[in-house]
Each structure stands twice: as structure tokens, then as C-alpha cells.
Amino acid sequence: MAEASLIAGIPxxxxxxYRRIRFLVGDPAAIIDLPDRSLLIVRDIEVERxxxxxxxDEVACPRDFEPAGGLSGDRETxxxxxxxxxxxxxxxxxxxxxxxxxxxxxxxxxxxxxEVVYDPDLGMRRQRCxxxxxxxxxxxxxxxxxxxxxxxxxxxxxxEARADGTLLHGGEELTSERVRAExxxxxxxxxxxxxxxxxxGGPQGADCHDMGSGxxxxxxxxxIDIFPRNKQTRYxxxxxxxxxxxxxxxxxxxxxxxxxxxxxxxxETTRAGVTGEDVHRAVVRVxxxxxxxxxxxxxxxxxxxxxxxxxxxxxxLDVHEPPLLxxxxxELLAGDVVTIEPGLYxxxxxxxxxxxxxxxxxxxxxxxxxxxxxxxxx
Amino acid sequence: MAEASLIAGIPxxxxxxYRRIRFLVGDPAAIIDLPDRSLLIVRDIEVERxxxxxxxDEVACPRDFEPAGGLSGDRETxxxxxxxxxxxxxxxxxxxxxxxxxxxxxxxxxxxxxEVVYDPDLGMRRQRCxxxxxxxxxxxxxxxxxxxxxxxxxxxxxxEARADGTLLHGGEELTSERVRAExxxxxxxxxxxxxxxxxxGGPQGADCHDMGSGxxxxxxxxxIDIFPRNKQTRYxxxxxxxxxxxxxxxxxxxxxxxxxxxxxxxxETTRAGVTGEDVHRAVVRVxxxxxxxxxxxxxxxxxxxxxxxxxxxxxxLDVHEPPLLxxxxxELLAGDVVTIEPGLYxxxxxxxxxxxxxxxxxxxxxxxxxxxxxxxxx
Numbered sequence: 001m002a003e004a005s006l007i008a009g010i011p012x013x014x015x016x017x018y019r020r021i022r023f024l025v026g027d028p029a030a031i032i033d034l035p036d037r038s039l040l041i042v043r044d045i046e047v048e049r050x051x052x053x054x055x056x057d058e059v060a061c062p063r064d065f066e067p068a069g070g071l072s073g074d075r076e077t078x079x080x081x082x083x084x085x086x087x088x089x090x091x092x093x094x095x096x097x098x099x100x101x102x103x104x105x106x107x108x109x110x111x112x113x114x115e116v117v118y119d120p121d122l123g124m125r126r127q128r129c130x131x132x133x134x135x136x137x138x139x140x141x142x143x144x145x146x147x148x149x150x151x152x153x154x155x156x157x158x159x160e161a162r163a164d165g166t167l168l169h170g171g172e173e174l175t176s177e178r179v180r181a182e183x184x185x186x187x188x189x190x191x192x193x194x195x196x197x198x199x200x201g202g203p204q205g206a207d208c209h210d211m212g213s214g215x216x217x218x219x220x221x222x223x224i225d226i227f228p229r230n231k232q233t234r235y236x237x238x239x240x241x242x243x244x245x246x247x248x249x250x251x252x253x254x255x256x257x258x259x260x261x262x263x264x265x266x267x268e269t270t271r272a273g274v275t276g277e278d279v280h281r282a283v284v285r286v287x288x289x290x291x292x293x294x295x296x297x298x299x300x301x302x303x304x305x306x307x308x309x310x311x312x313x314x315x316x317l318d319v320h321e322p323p324l325l326x327x328x329x330x331e332l333l334a335g336d337v338v339t340i341e342p343g344l345y346x347x348x349x350x351x352x353x354x355x356x357x358x359x360x361x362x363x364x365x366x367x368x369x370x371x372x373x374x375x376x377x378x
Numbered sequence: 379m380a381e382a383s384l385i386a387g388i389p390x391x392x393x394x395x396y397r398r399i400r401f402l403v404g405d406p407a408a409i410i411d412l413p414d415r416s417l418l419i420v421r422d423i424e425v426e427r428x429x430x431x432x433x434x435d436e437v438a439c440p441r442d443f444e445p446a447g448g449l450s451g452d453r454e455t456x457x458x459x460x461x462x463x464x465x466x467x468x469x470x471x472x473x474x475x476x477x478x479x480x481x482x483x484x485x486x487x488x489x490x491x492x493e494v495v496y497d498p499d500l501g502m503r504r505q506r507c508x509x510x511x512x513x514x515x516x517x518x519x520x521x522x523x524x525x526x527x528x529x530x531x532x533x534x535x536x537x538e539a540r541a542d543g544t545l546l547h548g549g550e551e552l553t554s555e556r557v558r559a560e561x562x563x564x565x566x567x568x569x570x571x572x573x574x575x576x577x578x579g580g581p582q583g584a585d586c587h588d589m590g591s592g593x594x595x596x597x598x599x600x601x602i603d604i605f606p607r608n609k610q611t612r613y614x615x616x617x618x619x620x621x622x623x624x625x626x627x628x629x630x631x632x633x634x635x636x637x638x639x640x641x642x643x644x645x646e647t648t649r650a651g652v653t654g655e656d657v658h659r660a661v662v663r664v665x666x667x668x669x670x671x672x673x674x675x676x677x678x679x680x681x682x683x684x685x686x687x688x689x690x691x692x693x694x695l696d697v698h699e700p701p702l703l704x705x706x707x708x709e710l711l712a713g714d715v716v717t718i719e720p721g722l723y724x725x726x727x728x729x730x731x732x733x734x735x736x737x738x739x740x741x742x743x744x745x746x747x748x749x750x751x752x753x754x755x756x
Binding site: 013025026027044045046048049071072073074075076077097098099100101102103104106107116118120181184185188189193195207208209210231276277296308309319320322323324326327328329330 | 391403404405422423424426427449450451452453454455475476477478479480481482484485494496498559562563566567571573585586587588609654655674686687697698700701702704705706707708
């Protein structure tokens with residue numbers, strides 16, 4: 001009985017599948033790995049390109065594995081049917097499947113008489129332990145993200161304040177949308193896609209995932225969180241800074257000092273062999289020692305200043321991937337690349353978050369960031 | 379026993395889930411629909427935003443449905459575990475699941491003692507039959523795509539030819555990359571993401587999915603295929619034109635005339651009740667009557683001029699979605715929005731493709747395109 005594993009889906013959006021085959025297509029595909037060979041199934045017009053580019057020993061299309069009942073006229077169904085038929089013809093009775101495998105595939109594989117077994121570990125070590133090439137791609141993405149961040153922070157820091165506190169830049173009102181548009185153009189010209197980014201001023205920043213909108217104001221923290229994807233390599237950057245135009249309120253300065261100290265504590269703790277929970281607990285100690293609180297705000301009147309989220313997450317082809325640096329976070333592996341992003345949030349004031357990206361090593365970690373942490377920009 | 383259905387995954391990339399809940403987040407989520415209520419499970423920091431924005435009666439986070447053995451420290455696993463536990467507590471013994479449901483969900487739901495049943499039809503009619511709002515979004519996306527197309531075609535048509543046949547625009551060489559960059563900037567300024575687009579000149583265009591690269595030349599067909607997504611509505615445009623700078627080779631003119639006639643024949647055939655195969659066969663008749671061939675090229679020396687793909691595909695939140703206009707394509711429904719995009723490809727000459735987007739009605743179809751089909755641009 002042949003030992004086999006499977007990753008199936010759409011390579012454009014299924015990063016496990018793209019990581020395995022390094023072939024980009026917007027239609028369904030499946031890769032079957034046997035001990036001595038691999039078979040990739042893609043849409044017929046992609047077969048020749050896949051033979052040249054994809055990491056697979058053999059490439060076929062659904063028609064090459066038409067089951068006795070024929071193929072569906074629905075492309076996804078046909079690909080799933082052909083995957084089942086291919087496994088059957090290869091003599092596979094049981095296939096270990098990646099966690100992302102869509103039900104349409106597991107269903108049609110079972111219809112072909114092949115048992116599908118969930119393998120929670122399949123592809124996960126490969127995803128987490130970045131190789132030299134991947135580390136270089138992430139470092140490059142983070143360097144570009146820092147350039148974009150500097151541009152965004154300077155836009156805010158160098159603006160003029162009007163009498164009502166709103167900001168002007170080049171004679172026009174400076175809004176979250178304008179900062180976003182400038183960053184979008186900058187990143188696009190450098191080959192990066194910037195699907196979303198956060199520019200959240202004042203109380204908007206208290207909801208840590210509010211994208212931010214409208215005029216920015218002097219004397220308020222503005223959280224800027226940029227996580228663009230290099231369109232060539234497909235690896236992501238992820239960096240956050242908080243900037244204040246004009247005078248910095250004392251409480252914001254205290255929050256920022258606590259967040260930066262928490263980040264340092266996390267970075268000092270991070271190395272292969274400790275857990276994501278260990279790193280998070282180092283952050284929690286600093287936050288609580290400084291008199292702040294952990295956990296979500298309890299209603300709109302909660303005046304506690306809180307860290308409402310974990311310390312960070314893995315990053316690679318996905319912006320969010322394992323491991324989590326949070327309670328119950330797993331043991332870190334050499335090659336994990338993670339964000340470290342403590343933050344504090346006050347409903348009336350807004351949020352302060354600072355985020356770096358680090359690569360885990362046996363001895364500690366390497367910080368990919370070089371940008372200042374400050375609230376002000378020269 | 380409660381009747382229940384499920385869509386699970388990441389709303390940012392799982393369009394069936396986004397369509398159901400209209401709530402955007404990059405972390406795992408699941409919606410359970412019962413006859414009288416619905417329950418959405420999202421990450422804890424998203425619960426409040428989801429209560430305000432998402433189409434769901436109740437919103438919870440994984441911790442609200444912690445199973446006896448506790449939740450994993452892996453976010454996707456924890457969401458899957460909580461989904462299983464929620465179904466169990468709701469008294470659901472069997473749940474119909476969407477075709478996209480990831481194996482990690484079906485596995486943990488089964489672990490909770492709930493049977494997962496593949497429902498090939500779940501969400502499919504809702505996906506295919508666009509409502510008035512969706513039709514407006516698609517029409518708007520296609521109008522913007524046409525503006526971008528006009529810009530791209532004019533760049534090529536109005537360029538200067540050098541003695542060696544390569545093109546100059548504004549004193550610099552006109553390449554596929556430059557056309558793409560101009561279109562990228564234009565679409566970005568109008569709120570559209572343009573992840574990929576094809577600008578394939580001469581023989582590059584013979585591979586219908588070659589993105590194109592390098593200098594463009596006079597007297598060659600340039601296939602331009604633009605399929606951007608409106609970042610607000612998330613609906614896609616999809617339009618193709620073929621442009622020739624300078625003198626049009628006779629064979630290219632013949633290919634273009636055949637493709638346009640095939641498109642007209644397809645549009646005349648399209649209405650609710652006919653099949654995708656019927657529409658495709660109308661195209662095949664024109665292509666073959668004109669002496670061209672169907673099917674993939676047989677090796678690098680095949681000098682037949684061929685249509686190598688189907689006639690079109692459904693479009694909406696995904697660029698490619700059911701139904702296919704191809705052999706075995708299903709009966710069309712009122713509200714289907716499909717592309718109609720016949721093309722002809724000659725290995726030595728390149729490709730000619732023209733693509734419109736139409737909405738299927740009981741009586742026929744509405745064409746969302748108004749752009750000329752021509753090879754030249756005034």
C-alpha cells in the first residue's frame with residue numbers, strides 16, 4: 001500500500017499548497033506526494049507551464065484521471081473527482097491530508113474508495129521553520145515595510161495643526177485615508193500589495209483592529225500598522241509604530257514606555273525551546289508591573305488601560321500563521337519568524353502598539369527591524 | 379434534532395463565508411445556521427465589531443465554547459474545536475457543510491460527535507444568482523475595468539515605433555511591465571486592487587495565461603486582460619481586449635473577426651434555461667466554420683490556430699466561479715453573471731481574445747461592456 005499525502009485547493013489563496021509547489025494559479029489544484037514521486041493536478045491550460053515551473057515530478061489535468069462516471073462540468077468538482085481517481089489508480093488506500101483540504105476534495109476522494117486521514121502536522125514544520133531563502137524574503141519585506149512606515153509617521157509628525165487640532169499637510173486636511181493612499185502608492189511602486197493597513201488616530205485606535213478613518217489630530221496617538229505582501233516573493237512584512245503630532249500627553253508617553261519595555265522583555269525571552277506562552281508571560285509581567293491590565297475592555301465605560309491581545313504571531317506567506325505568542329502558545333522552533341507586538345489601549349485616549357519581526361534562533365532571536373520605536377519623528 | 383448548516387474558513391479568502399456574513403477578517407471564523415437563528419464564531423477581539431457589522435444573530439468567540447479537553451493554543455485548531463463544541467451544545471447531530479470547509483473543521487466537528495455531510499449545493503444558488511446590489515457592484519467594477527483597459531490600449535496604440543519594431547512612449551521603451559504599472563496606479567487611485575493582469579505581446583500571447591514581459595512591438599497583437607477587485611465592495615471586473623500598434627497583419631485581423639463573431643454568437647445564445655455547453659457550442663461553430671480549431675496545441679510546432687479554452691466563467695466575489703461556459707457546463711440561471719471570452723492562439727503570431735461580462739436574464743443577457751472591440755484605438 002502506497003503511503004501518500006495530499007494538499008489541495010487554490011494555490012493563489014492556499015499558501016500551504018503554494019509553498020509545496022511554488023506555482024501560482026487561481027484555479028483548483030492538488031499535489032499528491034508518494035514516497036518516490038509526486039503528482040500535481042492542474043487545469044489543462046496550465047499543464048505546460050506547471051511542467052516548467054512547479055515543484056512536482058509529474059503534472060496532469062483532470063481529464064487524465066476521468067472516473068468511470070465522467071467528470072463534472074464544474075471545475076472544482078472535476079479537480080476533486082480526478083484527485084480521487086488518481087489516488088485510486090496509484091493504489092493508495094489511505095491518504096494523509098493537510099488541514100486546509102476542502103470538503104469537496106475529501107468527499108470525492110472518499111467516493112473513490114480512498115480513506116482521508118487528518119494529519120495536523122502535515123506541512124506545519126515546513127511552514128514554521130523558514131529556510132535561508134524565506135528568511136531573506138521576510139527580511140526584505142520588513143525593510144520595505146519600515147520604509148513605508150517612516151513615510152507614514154513623517155506625514156503625521158511633520159503636519160501643521162489647525163486651531164481646532166486637526167492636521168494639514170500640503171494645505172489639505174490630513175486624514176487616515178490620505179496617509180493610507182500615500183503608503184499604497186509607495187508600496188505599489190516597489191512591487192508590494194497593500195490590501196489593508198491601519199491608520200487609527202485617538203479613540204479609534206482603542207479598537208485594535210479598527211482601520212481608522214477621517215481627520216487626524218495633534219496631541220493624539222496614531223497607530224500605524226502596515227503588513228504588505230511582496231508580489232514577487234509573496235512573503236509579508238508586518239510592522240507597527242505609534243506616532244503623536246505635537247505635544248505628547250503624559251499617559252500616552254507612559255503607555256509607550258511600558259509597551260517598549262514589554263517588547264524588549266519579549267525579545268530577550270524569545271529563543272528556540274521556550275514556548276509562545278513564555279514569551280507572552282514576559283510581556284504580561286511588564287504590563288502588570290506598570291499598573292496596566294490584561295484582557296478585553298468590559299463595556300464602553302471601562303476606563304482601565306489594557307493589553308487586549310496576545311504578544312504576536314508567526315508570519316510568512318500568511319500574515320497570521322502559527323505559532324502564537326499567547327497563552328497556550330507552543331514551543332518555539334529555530335526558523336520560526338514571529339511578530340512581537342505588545343500594545344495598550346484606553347477607550348478615551350486610543351492605542352499605543354509597537355511591533356517588530358524577529359527570527360527565532362537556538363540562542364535567541366534576530367530582530368529584522370531597525371526603525372526607531374519613538375512617538376516622535378525627526 | 380436541529381437542522382444545521384456550516385460555512386467555515388477565513389473570510390478574507392473564503393468568499394462563500396464572506397458572502398454569508400459580510401464581515402471581513404483575516405482570522406478563522408465559522409457560521410452555523412439553524413432554522414431559527416445563526417451563530418458566528420470569531421476571534422475574541424473581533425466579537426464586538428462582528429456584533430455591529432456581521433450578518434449573524436449571535437456572535438461568540440472560541441472561549442465561549444471550550445470543549446472538555448480545553449482549547450488548543452493554535453488559533454485555527456481552537457476555532458475548529460469550538461465550532462464542534464457549539465454544534466454539540468446546540469443539539470446538532472448532523473451538519474450540512476459547504477464545499478470549502480477545511481479538513482481541520484470537519485475533523486474537530488466529528489471529534490465532537492457531530493456528523494458532517496457534504497452538501498454540494500449549499501450556498502451555490504446564492505453565489506450564482508446575483509441580487510440587485512451585486513449586479514450594481516459588478517457593473518461598477520466592469521465600468522472601471524473598461525476605463526483601465528482604454529488607458530492600457532491607448533498606451534500601446536499611441537506609442538512610437540523604433541526602427542527595430544519596439545515601442546517608445548514618452549521617450550522610454552514601452553514594456554508589458556510599464557503598461558501594468560500605469561494600470562496599477564490608475565486602479566489603485568480608484569480603490570481597486572489589481573493583483574495580476576496580462577499584457578502579452580506577440581508569441582507570448584499564444585499561452586493564454588502568460589502574464590507577458592519585456593518590450594512590446596509594432597505589428598503584433600497584444601492581449602490585455604484586466605481583472606481587478608473593488609476593495610470596498612470586493613466584487614471583480616474582468617475584461618480583455620487585443621490591441622495592435624501600427625499595421626495589422628491579415629491573419630490577426632481574421633482571427634479578431636472570428637473571435638468577435640463568436641462572442642456575438644455566444645451572447646445571442648445566452649439566456650436562463652440554456653446550458654453553459656450550449657453557449658460554448660455556439661462559439662465552437664463560429665471558430666470551426668472560419669477554419670480554426672479547438673483544443674490545446676500539440677507541441678511547439680503545431681501551426682494550427684486554436685481556441686484552447688472554454689467560452690467563459692461565472693464571476694462575482696471570485697474572478698472564477700460557477701457556472702462554466704464550456705462542455706458539460708450547467709443550465710444557466712437568471713442572475714448568473716458570466717464572462718464571454720472567445721480567443722484564438724497561434725504559436726508564432728500570438729493570441730487574440732475579446733472578453734465581455736454579461737448578466738443572464740430570462741429573455742437573454744445584459745452586456746456590462748460598452749468599450750469598442752477593435753484592434754486599433756483612435
